[in-house]
Structure formats: structure tokens, C-alpha cells
Amino acid sequence: MSHIAFLNIPGHGHINPTLPVVTELVARGHRVTYAVPAGFTGPVEHAGAVPVVYPTTLPVADQEWPTETAPAMKLFLDEAVALLPVLEAAYADDRPDVVVYDIGAWTARILAARWGVRAIQFSPTFVAYEGWEEDMGAINDTPEMKAVYAEIGAWLRSEGVTVDAPTFVGHPDRAVVSIPRSFQYGGDTVADKYTFVGPCIGDRSFQGSWHAPADGRPVLLVSLGSAYTNEPSFYRACLEAFGDSDWHVVMNIGKHVDRAALGPIPANFEVHRWLPQLEILSHAKVFITHCGMGGTMEGLYHGVPMVGVPTLGEQAMNAMRLVELGVGRYLPHKQVTAEALREAVRELAGDRDVADRLAAIRSEIRAAGGTAAAADVVEEGLR
Known part of the structure; x- marks a missing residue:
């Protein structure tokens, strides 16, 4: 052993x-x-x-x-x-x-x-x-x-x-990279010591469960991750944009924001401080995200188009990469309004070309090997 x-x-x-x-x-x-x-x-x-x-x-x-x-x-x-x-x-x-x-x-x-x-x-991110x-x-x-x-x-x-x-x-001696090569900037010039295995997705039952709405409404997931979540104006813009719409909205507000300060919560919204993101993404039609690499990869794994609202530099790079690949939109925080959010989600949800490009990336991710391929590289290190 x-x-x-x-x-x-x-x-x-x-x-x-x-x-x-x-x-x-x-x-x-x-x-x-x-x-x-x-x-x-x-x-x-x-x-x-x-x-x-x-x-x-x-x-x-x-x-x-x-x-x-x-x-x-x-x-x-x-x-x-x-x-x-x-x-x-x-x-x-x-x-x-x-x-x-x-x-x-x-x-x-x-x-x-x-x-x-x-x-x-x-x-879990871009490499040299x-x-x-x-x-x-x-x-x-x-x-x-x-x-x-x-x-x-x-x-x-x-x-x-x-x-x-x-x-x-x-510059490591050997590396596993848990993103698809197509998402990597300059992916065709990366050295062979880097093995792109794509997202490594596994059991997350320890995070809890979630059930899709019984009425069949399309699911819209909104989350700014776990760190930079103190954005009450952003959450209010989401409530205004999608309240009483045809969407079933699942929104993560994190630990900092007072839920009561957001005002009335529309009946088609679920508001949480923590949620089992991977489980919800398996049902979601669109994902509004801060574009942390983990969530971005989970979105691509499930073929979900994304609206990026980044905070950090790497998150902005991820959002721009989604735009370059034709599977997302990028909304800087200063440009976030209810109207802008509605328009970005509407465009992504109804675009057949976006769906086709996401399907191609999903195929690439499956072919890359994910968890098993990563374990193979680790075992190679033992030899």
C-alpha cells in the first residue's frame, strides 16, 4: 500500500x-x-x-x-x-x-x-x-x-x-490540470508535463440534497461563491430581473448579507446561504456566477451557459474565456442592472449555437478522463 x-x-x-x-x-x-x-x-x-x-x-x-x-x-x-x-x-x-x-x-x-x-x-486553473x-x-x-x-x-x-x-x-516538474485544454489560454503551446484531465467530479452528498421544482420551470442558479458574497445590490438586481418570471431561481447569498435587507422575496425564488451547487447545476438552464474556476468547470461539465459577474482578476479571465468560446456573457459589477441580467440570460437560454458549443466542450471533458486520468498521473509518480 x-x-x-x-x-x-x-x-x-x-x-x-x-x-x-x-x-x-x-x-x-x-x-x-x-x-x-x-x-x-x-x-x-x-x-x-x-x-x-x-x-x-x-x-x-x-x-x-x-x-x-x-x-x-x-x-x-x-x-x-x-x-x-x-x-x-x-x-x-x-x-x-x-x-x-x-x-x-x-x-x-x-x-x-x-x-x-x-x-x-x-x-485547478490556468498554467504556463x-x-x-x-x-x-x-x-x-x-x-x-x-x-x-x-x-x-x-x-x-x-x-x-x-x-x-x-x-x-x-513551473512545476509535473502537473495535473483539472480544466479542459480548450479552456486554457494558449492550450496548444503548453508543455507535455501538464496533463489536462478536465473537471474531476465526484460524490458531493455531504453538501446536502436539492430537488428540482415539480412545476417543471427552467432553473436559474445564481451564486457568487463562498468568499466575495457581500453584494446586496447585486442580489436585489436579480430579484428585480427575475421575480415573478417563468424562471425558478435558486440564489446563494452567502454569509454576509441580511436576507431581510433584500426586501420581499418573490414566490419563484429560493434564497440560501449555502447550497449544493453541483446538484443544482445538473438541473440548471443558465448559471449566473462569479466565475471562480471551480464553479465555471462545474457549469461546463453540465453544459450550462454562464453569465460571469467576476470580482478577482482570475475570475475576469474565466468570464472572458467563456465569451471567447461562445458559451457565456461577461457583466462587470458596474454594469449589472436588472435589465442587463435579463438580457444576458435570455440570449444564452435561447441560443442553439451556444448549446452546440457547450455540447462539444462536454464531449471534450468526458474524453479527457477526469478523475481516473488524474489518478493515473499520480500513480505514474509512484513508479
Whole structure:
């Protein structure tokens, strides 16, 4: 029985895509441990892994991530500095045979090198392509980013790592990518060390159940994810746009917004603070989303057209990519009105060409192999 260690960061969009792979690896006879903060032990145990619990310094619960790249990377660095000795001690008497790690789990490559085992990155988002550095130049050349990279480099040298900071952060030795190649920018120029397996979808029964309306109305799902949900004006615009319409609207408002402050809730609306998104998407006709990569992939997996209302830079890239592929619309927050939301949803719901393009992407996703293909790459690391 091989021991496979997963190292991740405390984010649903990062942890959820890996859980079906954990279940698959356990079913194949491997023992899996998973380093996570206490708030994520339930899903990890449900997937079949043994949690290795650590205290995180990253934003969790009601805290929000910074919207700029440099402050976010500084958070990853602070987490890595604090976490390296903790995880090294936790695994001292139970060293893994291979390490699978998230793009933000920077301790993993250092620990894998010390243990003499392979490290395989699990990327739930875009990866480097030919010309990546040039395209990222405007971001990486800012004083803030240069300062963060200098600090990362100093930390790496103090830990005996000779790789420079940009290479360490952005260029793994081997990687699984849980998006379809067609969604990746410059997908045909990405190196062979990256294996695009598409979304890894598995059992989410631990998130609860949901039942489609008995009256047969088309389902419209509205969710801004789990972090940046303090948007009462956005939710009111949705209520105005689709209240008393032919849609059955399922709307997630998160933890921050006072439901009473939204005013009367139309009879055709369900309003929740948390919902089993994957289950609802299997019934939805359109998805209004912040375009986090996890939700975007779940929408594509189920062939659901999306209206993107992003907050962060990566989310905006996802929304723009949906537009480029002809399967979505992009509405910046400043342009969100009831009328704009109605029009975007109307266009997507009735467009046969959009449906055909989504069907092609669904076929690509199924052919990519998903969970089983990801597990194959991990097992390759054992050999």
C-alpha cells in the first residue's frame, strides 16, 4: 500500500476538485493523507483520506482574500514559512511515497525534495504556456510584485532551494490540470508535463440534497461563491430581473448579507446561504456566477451557459474565456442592472449555437478522463 500525501490551501475551489481523485486513489488500494485546516476535515474524510490538521494563516470563514496579486502571494508566502516546519514534523514518522499539491501549497516541493519523492502539482486553473512570462510582464514588473518575489527568493535560499522564485511558483516538474485544454489560454503551446484531465467530479452528498421544482420551470442558479458574497445590490438586481418570471431561481447569498435587507422575496425564488451547487447545476438552464474556476468547470461539465459577474482578476479571465468560446456573457459589477441580467440570460437560454458549443466542450471533458486520468498521473509518480 503506497502512501500519497495531498497538500492544499483552505479554499473550496482548490480542495473540491481533488476530492474525487482522493476517492479514486483509495479505491485503487492506496493510503491517502490530506493536510488541511480543521474546517475542511469533513469533506476530506468523506473522500477517504486521513486529515493531517494544521493551523492556517490564510483567510478562512468570513474573511476575504485580497483582490490584488501581490498581497495574495504575500499571504501564500507567510503561510508557507509558517507551515513548512509544522508539516515536516507531522510527516516525520510517516513519509509519503508521492506528494500531490495545490498551486498555492508552496511547502510541498521543498518537502518532497527532502523526502526524495516526486511532487505532482494539481492545478485547478490556468498554467504556463508559451509566452506566459511576456503576457504576465505588466503584472510581475510592478514594485509590489518584485518585492514579493524577492522575499520568496530569500526564503527559498534560506531553505536550501536553488530554483528562482518565478520558476518555483509557476513551473512545476509535473502537473495535473483539472480544466479542459480548450479552456486554457494558449492550450496548444503548453508543455507535455501538464496533463489536462478536465473537471474531476465526484460524490458531493455531504453538501446536502436539492430537488428540482415539480412545476417543471427552467432553473436559474445564481451564486457568487463562498468568499466575495457581500453584494446586496447585486442580489436585489436579480430579484428585480427575475421575480415573478417563468424562471425558478435558486440564489446563494452567502454569509454576509441580511436576507431581510433584500426586501420581499418573490414566490419563484429560493434564497440560501449555502447550497449544493453541483446538484443544482445538473438541473440548471443558465448559471449566473462569479466565475471562480471551480464553479465555471462545474457549469461546463453540465453544459450550462454562464453569465460571469467576476470580482478577482482570475475570475475576469474565466468570464472572458467563456465569451471567447461562445458559451457565456461577461457583466462587470458596474454594469449589472436588472435589465442587463435579463438580457444576458435570455440570449444564452435561447441560443442553439451556444448549446452546440457547450455540447462539444462536454464531449471534450468526458474524453479527457477526469478523475481516473488524474489518478493515473499520480500513480505514474509512484513508479
